[in-house]
Amino acid sequence: MNTRETALTIAVPFAGGIDYLRRALESIFAQPAGNWIVMFVDNSPDEDQRSQALQLLAAYPGDRIRYVRNERFVSATENFNRCIDLAQTDLVSTVHADDEVLPNYATEILSLAGRQPDAAILFVPVVIIGEDSARAFSFVDWYKTFLVPRGRGDLVLDDERSLRSLLRGDWVNGAAIAYRKSRLGDMRWDPQLPMISDLDLWSRAIVSGRFMAGSRAPAAYAYRRHSAQTTAKSTANLARFYEEARVYDLIAARAASRGWKSAQSVARAKTILKLHLLFLIARDLVARRFDALGTKVTMLGSLSKPS
Numbered sequence: 371m372n373t374r375e376t377a378l379t380i381a382v383p384f385a386g387g388i389d390y391l392r393r394a395l396e397s398i399f400a401q402p403a404g405n406w407i408v409m410f411v412d413n414s415p416d417e418d419q420r421s422q423a424l425q426l427l428a429a430y431p432g433d434r435i436r437y438v439r440n441e442r443f444v445s446a447t448e449n450f451n452r453c454i455d456l457a458q459t460d461l462v463s464t465v466h467a468d469d470e471v472l473p474n475y476a477t478e479i480l481s482l483a484g485r486q487p488d489a490a491i492l493f494v495p496v497v498i499i500g501e502d503s504a505r506a507f508s509f510v511d512w513y514k515t516f517l518v519p520r521g522r523g524d525l526v527l528d529d530e531r532s533l534r535s536l537l538r539g540d541w542v543n544g545a546a547i548a549y550r551k552s553r554l555g556d557m558r559w560d561p562q563l564p565m566i567s568d569l570d571l572w573s574r575a576i577v578s579g580r581f582m583a584g585s586r587a588p589a590a591y592a593y594r595r596h597s598a599q600t601t602a603k604s605t606a607n608l609a610r611f612y613e614e615a616r617v618y619d620l621i622a623a624r625a626a627s628r629g630w631k632s633a634q635s636v637a638r639a640k641t642i643l644k645l646h647l648l649f650l651i652a653r654d655l656v657a658r659r660f661d662a663l664g665t666k667v668t669m670l671g672s673l674s675k676p677s
Contacts, residue, residue, distance in 0.1 A: 377480055378406040378548070379436075379462040381453035385413045385446070388422045390468035390594070393503055397470035397592070399430050406476045409436045409462075411453050415443045447559040447567050454549055454558065463492075463548035470503065470592040478590040479548045485524060486583035490553035490575055493584040496543045496591045508595050509649070514541040518586075528581030530630040533573060537621065537636045542584065544568030546591035553580060565610045566617045573621045577628055608669055614643050615673060640673050647673070 380398060384391060398408060410427060414420045420439075427435055438456055440449070453464050461483055465471055478494050486492065500506035517539035519525060527536065536542065547568070557574060559567040572582060622637035647670045654663035 376405050376407045376459050377461060378404075378476055378483075379409050379457040379459045380406055380476065381409045381411060381457060381462055381464050382467055383411045383413060383446070383449040383453055383464060384423060384467045385443075385449070386416060386419045387468050388419060388426070391423060392426055393470055394465060394467050395426055395430065397472070398465065398475075399434075401471070401473050401476050404476050404480070406480075407434055407436060407459075409438060409453065409457060411449055411456065412437065412439045413444060413449045445561055445564060447561045447564055451558045451561075454551065454554070457551065460551050461548060462551065464545070465591075466545050466594075468596070469545055469594050470499065472497070472588075472590050472592060474588065475590045478585060478588075482524065482583060482585045483548070483550065486526070488553060488581070489526075489583035490550055490555075490557075490580040491572065491582040492548040492550070493542050493582065494546045494548075494590040495585065495587060496546050496593045497589045499592045499594050501594070501596045503592075503594075506595060510646070511543075511593075511595075514539050517541040523586075525584040525586065526581060527572070527576060527583070529576070530625070530628070530633045532582075533576050533621070533625065533630065534633045534636050536569065536572060537618070537633065537642075539642050540569050542568075542572065542582070543591070543593055545593050555580075563613060563617060566613045569614075570617050570620065573617075573624060577624045577630075608665060611643060611647065611669055611673075615640060618643070644670060644673055 382394065410423070412420055412423060414423065427437065440452070444452070450464055454462055461479070463479055475494070479492060482492050482494065483489070498506050498508045498511050517535065518541050519535055557571065557578070557580070560570055563570050575582065618637045618640050622634045625633040625637060647666050651663055651666045651670070654660070654666065
Protein backbone atom coordinates (compact mmCIF):
# COMPACT_ATOMS: atom_id res chain seq x y z
CA MET A 371 0.00 0.00 0.00
CA ASN A 372 1.24 3.48 -0.83
CA THR A 373 1.76 5.11 2.57
CA ARG A 374 1.07 8.55 1.15
CA GLU A 375 -2.47 7.42 0.33
CA THR A 376 -2.99 5.84 3.75
CA ALA A 377 -5.21 7.73 6.16
CA LEU A 378 -4.50 5.76 9.35
CA THR A 379 -1.51 4.00 10.87
CA ILE A 380 -2.54 1.29 13.33
CA ALA A 381 0.54 0.97 15.52
CA VAL A 382 1.08 -2.20 17.56
CA PRO A 383 3.73 -1.74 20.28
CA PHE A 384 5.03 -5.21 21.17
CA ALA A 385 7.19 -6.41 24.05
CA GLY A 386 6.02 -10.02 24.41
CA GLY A 387 3.04 -12.37 24.65
CA ILE A 388 2.68 -14.33 21.41
CA ASP A 389 -0.74 -15.88 22.05
CA TYR A 390 -2.37 -12.53 22.71
CA LEU A 391 -0.48 -10.98 19.79
CA ARG A 392 -1.85 -13.66 17.48
CA ARG A 393 -5.39 -12.72 18.46
CA ALA A 394 -4.65 -9.00 18.19
CA LEU A 395 -3.37 -9.36 14.63
CA GLU A 396 -6.24 -11.63 13.64
CA SER A 397 -8.73 -9.03 14.84
CA ILE A 398 -6.96 -6.19 13.02
CA PHE A 399 -6.76 -8.00 9.70
CA ALA A 400 -10.36 -9.21 10.04
CA GLN A 401 -11.44 -5.63 9.40
CA PRO A 402 -12.71 -4.67 5.96
CA ALA A 403 -10.02 -3.47 3.59
CA GLY A 404 -9.48 0.25 3.83
CA ASN A 405 -6.89 2.98 3.76
CA TRP A 406 -5.01 1.86 6.86
CA ILE A 407 -1.66 0.21 7.47
CA VAL A 408 -0.25 -1.68 10.47
CA MET A 409 3.05 -0.51 11.95
CA PHE A 410 4.53 -3.15 14.23
CA VAL A 411 6.99 -1.60 16.70
CA ASP A 412 9.04 -4.49 18.06
CA ASN A 413 10.32 -3.81 21.57
CA SER A 414 10.81 -7.43 22.59
CA PRO A 415 14.06 -8.21 24.44
CA ASP A 416 13.51 -11.93 23.74
CA GLU A 417 14.81 -13.22 20.40
CA ASP A 418 12.43 -16.19 20.43
CA GLN A 419 9.43 -13.90 20.96
CA ARG A 420 10.68 -11.65 18.15
CA SER A 421 11.10 -14.62 15.81
CA GLN A 422 7.58 -15.87 16.55
CA ALA A 423 6.16 -12.38 16.05
CA LEU A 424 7.82 -12.14 12.64
CA GLN A 425 6.32 -15.51 11.69
CA LEU A 426 2.87 -14.23 12.61
CA LEU A 427 3.35 -11.06 10.57
CA ALA A 428 4.48 -13.07 7.55
CA ALA A 429 0.99 -14.55 7.27
CA TYR A 430 -0.51 -11.14 6.37
CA PRO A 431 -0.21 -8.94 3.27
CA GLY A 432 3.20 -7.31 3.26
CA ASP A 433 1.90 -4.09 1.73
CA ARG A 434 -0.24 -3.55 4.83
CA ILE A 435 2.58 -4.03 7.34
CA ARG A 436 5.51 -1.85 8.30
CA TYR A 437 7.94 -3.51 10.70
CA VAL A 438 10.13 -1.42 13.02
CA ARG A 439 12.61 -2.93 15.45
CA ASN A 440 13.87 -0.89 18.39
CA GLU A 441 17.64 -0.82 18.66
CA ARG A 442 17.33 -1.21 22.43
CA PHE A 443 14.58 -2.11 24.86
CA VAL A 444 12.61 0.93 25.99
CA SER A 445 9.80 1.45 28.49
CA ALA A 446 6.18 1.00 27.44
CA THR A 447 5.55 4.74 27.48
CA GLU A 448 8.66 5.38 25.38
CA ASN A 449 7.48 2.76 22.91
CA PHE A 450 4.07 4.45 22.65
CA ASN A 451 5.88 7.68 21.88
CA ARG A 452 7.87 5.90 19.18
CA CYS A 453 4.60 4.74 17.65
CA ILE A 454 3.49 8.36 17.33
CA ASP A 455 6.86 9.64 16.12
CA LEU A 456 7.46 6.90 13.53
CA ALA A 457 4.01 6.97 11.94
CA GLN A 458 4.12 8.31 8.39
CA THR A 459 0.49 9.38 8.52
CA ASP A 460 -0.97 12.30 10.43
CA LEU A 461 -3.46 10.00 12.12
CA VAL A 462 -2.05 7.15 14.22
CA SER A 463 -3.75 4.83 16.68
CA THR A 464 -2.24 2.33 19.08
CA VAL A 465 -3.52 -1.20 19.62
CA HIS A 466 -2.06 -2.95 22.65
CA ALA A 467 -0.57 -6.31 21.67
CA ASP A 468 -2.70 -8.07 24.30
CA ASP A 469 -5.98 -6.48 23.18
CA GLU A 470 -8.22 -6.93 20.15
CA VAL A 471 -10.21 -4.64 17.90
CA LEU A 472 -13.73 -5.02 16.57
CA PRO A 473 -14.46 -5.11 12.82
CA ASN A 474 -15.48 -1.43 12.75
CA TYR A 475 -12.31 -0.14 14.45
CA ALA A 476 -10.54 1.67 11.61
CA THR A 477 -13.81 2.81 10.09
CA GLU A 478 -14.95 4.31 13.39
CA ILE A 479 -11.69 6.15 14.01
CA LEU A 480 -11.60 7.56 10.48
CA SER A 481 -15.24 8.60 10.69
CA LEU A 482 -14.66 10.35 14.03
CA ALA A 483 -11.53 12.05 12.66
CA GLY A 484 -13.54 13.33 9.73
CA ARG A 485 -16.21 14.78 12.01
CA GLN A 486 -13.62 16.29 14.37
CA PRO A 487 -10.81 17.58 12.11
CA ASP A 488 -9.21 19.74 14.81
CA ALA A 489 -9.08 17.17 17.63
CA ALA A 490 -5.57 16.29 18.79
CA ILE A 491 -6.67 13.08 20.52
CA LEU A 492 -9.52 10.78 19.48
CA PHE A 493 -11.09 7.90 21.39
CA VAL A 494 -13.66 5.18 20.73
CA PRO A 495 -15.84 3.09 23.08
CA VAL A 496 -14.63 -0.28 24.32
CA VAL A 497 -15.91 -3.64 25.43
CA ILE A 498 -14.10 -5.68 28.10
CA ILE A 499 -12.81 -9.15 27.34
CA GLY A 500 -11.04 -11.74 29.48
CA GLU A 501 -8.11 -14.06 28.91
CA ASP A 502 -10.23 -16.28 26.64
CA SER A 503 -11.35 -13.29 24.50
CA ALA A 504 -14.96 -13.70 25.67
CA ARG A 505 -16.85 -10.66 26.94
CA ALA A 506 -16.10 -10.12 30.64
CA PHE A 507 -17.41 -8.05 33.51
CA SER A 508 -15.15 -5.56 35.27
CA PHE A 509 -16.59 -3.57 38.17
CA VAL A 510 -14.21 -0.65 37.57
CA ASP A 511 -15.08 -0.41 33.89
CA TRP A 512 -18.79 -0.84 34.60
CA TYR A 513 -18.67 1.98 37.15
CA LYS A 514 -16.94 4.31 34.71
CA THR A 515 -19.83 4.05 32.24
CA PHE A 516 -21.86 6.16 34.67
CA LEU A 517 -19.23 8.90 34.57
CA VAL A 518 -19.44 9.49 30.81
CA PRO A 519 -21.15 12.85 30.18
CA ARG A 520 -24.69 12.38 28.91
CA GLY A 521 -25.86 13.82 25.63
CA ARG A 522 -25.96 13.17 21.93
CA GLY A 523 -23.29 13.39 19.30
CA ASP A 524 -19.56 13.17 19.80
CA LEU A 525 -17.94 13.81 23.15
CA VAL A 526 -15.71 16.89 23.07
CA LEU A 527 -13.29 17.50 25.94
CA ASP A 528 -11.84 20.98 25.73
CA ASP A 529 -12.49 22.95 28.93
CA GLU A 530 -12.49 22.95 32.72
CA ARG A 531 -15.69 20.94 32.95
CA SER A 532 -14.14 18.30 30.69
CA LEU A 533 -11.01 18.08 32.83
CA ARG A 534 -13.11 17.88 35.98
CA SER A 535 -15.08 15.01 34.46
CA LEU A 536 -11.92 13.02 33.69
CA LEU A 537 -10.56 13.66 37.18
CA ARG A 538 -13.68 12.14 38.69
CA GLY A 539 -13.05 8.80 37.08
CA ASP A 540 -10.65 8.74 34.10
CA TRP A 541 -13.45 7.19 32.06
CA VAL A 542 -11.67 7.34 28.69
CA ASN A 543 -9.95 4.02 27.99
CA GLY A 544 -6.28 4.77 27.35
CA ALA A 545 -5.90 1.88 24.90
CA ALA A 546 -8.61 2.93 22.42
CA ILE A 547 -6.87 6.14 21.37
CA ALA A 548 -5.77 7.77 18.13
CA TYR A 549 -3.59 10.85 17.76
CA ARG A 550 -3.54 13.57 15.11
CA LYS A 551 0.12 14.52 14.98
CA SER A 552 -0.43 17.90 13.37
CA ARG A 553 -2.63 18.97 16.30
CA LEU A 554 -0.78 17.12 19.05
CA GLY A 555 2.50 18.83 18.20
CA ASP A 556 5.42 17.79 20.39
CA MET A 557 3.21 16.66 23.27
CA ARG A 558 3.96 13.04 24.24
CA TRP A 559 3.57 10.51 27.06
CA ASP A 560 5.78 11.18 30.08
CA PRO A 561 8.25 8.26 30.45
CA GLN A 562 8.48 9.05 34.17
CA LEU A 563 4.82 8.01 34.58
CA PRO A 564 4.62 4.38 33.46
CA MET A 565 1.05 3.73 34.63
CA ILE A 566 -0.97 6.96 34.62
CA SER A 567 0.69 8.77 31.75
CA ASP A 568 -2.54 8.79 29.73
CA LEU A 569 -4.43 11.00 32.19
CA ASP A 570 -1.35 13.19 32.51
CA LEU A 571 -1.18 13.64 28.73
CA TRP A 572 -4.89 14.37 28.40
CA SER A 573 -4.77 16.98 31.13
CA ARG A 574 -1.81 18.70 29.49
CA ALA A 575 -3.63 18.67 26.16
CA ILE A 576 -6.81 20.22 27.55
CA VAL A 577 -5.03 22.82 29.68
CA SER A 578 -2.89 23.84 26.68
CA GLY A 579 -5.95 24.54 24.52
CA ARG A 580 -5.94 21.30 22.51
CA PHE A 581 -8.98 19.08 22.65
CA MET A 582 -10.06 15.45 22.66
CA ALA A 583 -13.05 13.99 20.84
CA GLY A 584 -14.74 10.63 21.22
CA SER A 585 -17.60 8.71 19.68
CA ARG A 586 -20.37 7.34 21.88
CA ALA A 587 -21.27 4.17 19.99
CA PRO A 588 -20.82 1.57 18.78
CA ALA A 589 -17.87 0.02 20.61
CA ALA A 590 -14.84 -0.49 18.37
CA TYR A 591 -12.09 -1.78 20.70
CA ALA A 592 -11.85 -4.87 22.93
CA TYR A 593 -9.78 -4.18 26.05
CA ARG A 594 -8.46 -7.29 27.75
CA ARG A 595 -8.42 -7.59 31.53
CA HIS A 596 -6.03 -10.29 32.70
CA SER A 597 -3.85 -10.97 35.73
CA ALA A 598 -0.53 -10.57 33.89
CA GLN A 599 -1.16 -7.06 32.62
CA THR A 600 0.78 -4.17 34.13
CA THR A 601 -2.39 -2.50 35.41
CA ALA A 602 -3.36 -5.53 37.49
CA LYS A 603 0.13 -5.88 38.97
CA SER A 604 0.46 -2.19 39.82
CA THR A 605 -2.96 -2.22 41.49
CA ALA A 606 -2.03 -5.22 43.62
CA ASN A 607 1.20 -3.65 44.90
CA LEU A 608 -0.36 -0.15 45.16
CA ALA A 609 2.28 1.37 42.86
CA ARG A 610 -0.43 2.82 40.62
CA PHE A 611 -2.00 4.66 43.58
CA TYR A 612 1.22 6.43 44.46
CA GLU A 613 1.67 7.43 40.84
CA GLU A 614 -1.97 8.49 40.50
CA ALA A 615 -1.69 10.66 43.61
CA ARG A 616 1.35 12.35 42.11
CA VAL A 617 -0.43 12.94 38.79
CA TYR A 618 -3.49 14.37 40.51
CA ASP A 619 -1.25 16.85 42.32
CA LEU A 620 0.39 17.80 39.02
CA ILE A 621 -3.01 18.32 37.42
CA ALA A 622 -4.17 20.42 40.38
CA ALA A 623 -1.23 22.74 39.75
CA ARG A 624 -2.02 22.91 36.01
CA ALA A 625 -5.64 23.73 36.72
CA ALA A 626 -4.58 26.43 39.15
CA SER A 627 -2.38 27.99 36.46
CA ARG A 628 -5.48 28.44 34.31
CA GLY A 629 -7.62 29.68 37.18
CA TRP A 630 -9.73 26.52 37.00
CA LYS A 631 -10.55 26.36 40.69
CA SER A 632 -13.21 23.65 40.56
CA ALA A 633 -10.95 21.29 38.58
CA GLN A 634 -8.14 22.08 41.00
CA SER A 635 -10.41 21.17 43.92
CA VAL A 636 -11.43 17.83 42.34
CA ALA A 637 -7.80 16.97 41.64
CA ARG A 638 -6.75 17.73 45.21
CA ALA A 639 -9.61 15.68 46.68
CA LYS A 640 -8.54 12.49 44.82
CA THR A 641 -11.99 11.06 45.50
CA ILE A 642 -11.87 8.36 42.81
CA LEU A 643 -8.58 7.04 44.20
CA LYS A 644 -10.07 6.81 47.67
CA LEU A 645 -13.17 5.03 46.39
CA HIS A 646 -11.02 2.53 44.51
CA LEU A 647 -9.00 1.83 47.66
CA LEU A 648 -12.17 1.40 49.72
CA PHE A 649 -13.41 -1.14 47.18
CA LEU A 650 -10.15 -3.09 47.46
CA ILE A 651 -10.25 -2.86 51.27
CA ALA A 652 -13.78 -4.29 51.31
CA ARG A 653 -12.64 -7.13 49.07
CA ASP A 654 -9.71 -7.88 51.38
CA LEU A 655 -12.05 -7.91 54.38
CA VAL A 656 -14.31 -10.48 52.74
CA ALA A 657 -11.30 -12.64 51.83
CA ARG A 658 -9.73 -12.09 55.30
CA ARG A 659 -6.51 -10.78 53.75
CA PHE A 660 -5.66 -8.61 56.77
CA ASP A 661 -2.00 -7.93 55.90
CA ALA A 662 -2.93 -6.63 52.47
CA LEU A 663 -5.80 -4.68 53.99
CA GLY A 664 -3.47 -2.86 56.38
CA THR A 665 -1.26 -1.44 53.63
CA LYS A 666 -4.33 -0.13 51.79
CA VAL A 667 -5.70 1.50 54.92
CA THR A 668 -2.35 3.25 55.40
CA MET A 669 -2.43 4.41 51.78
CA LEU A 670 -5.97 5.67 52.19
CA GLY A 671 -4.89 7.68 55.21
CA SER A 672 -2.07 9.32 53.30
CA LEU A 673 -4.45 10.29 50.50
CA SER A 674 -6.78 11.92 53.02
CA LYS A 675 -4.09 14.33 54.19
CA PRO A 676 -4.16 17.82 52.62
CA SER A 677 -1.91 17.98 49.54
